[in-house]
Amino acid sequence: QVQLVESGGGLVPAGGSLRLSCAASGSTFRTSTAGWFRQAPGKQREFVVAIRWTGVPTYYADFVKGRFTISRDNAKNTVDLQMNSLKPEDTAVYYCAATRPFQATQTMDEGGYNYWGQGTQVTVSS
Secondary structure (H helix, E strand, O other): OOEEEEEOOEEEEOOOOEEEEEEEEOHHHHHEEEEEEEEOOOOOOEEEEEEOOOOOOEEEOHHHOOOEEEEEEOOOOEEEEEEOOOOHHHOEEEEEEEEEEOOOOOOOOHHHOOEEOOOEEEEEEO
16 A cells, blocks of 8 residues: 655746655555646646656656656655746646556556545646
8 A cells, every 4th residue: 555645835926946745655656657647626637747666767748848857766755746937827736646566557547546645736826
């Protein structure tokens, strides 16, 4: 079993930066694909970025390429999301997620993830 706890959300002006962190408990996290999803008010949850257990490859939604960077530290059981050049449309609750061990399918599909955090709010003001 894996438990995930996100932190680092907050209010930031457009063009600013935030760094989200996801802390995991459970030894299998080190062998899981980890991802970040987000859900804006009135919208469905959508894929943002993912990273394999080895650290490569990484997968990015088109709308964050060049602005967001995912990284992980398996020694610390953490996955971070560095978000730069934030836009008001990035406002959402951001969720950390993890797959079963060694799962390399459905990487950009929330159905491929078995473990979810509670989410952290990111608000970007215009």
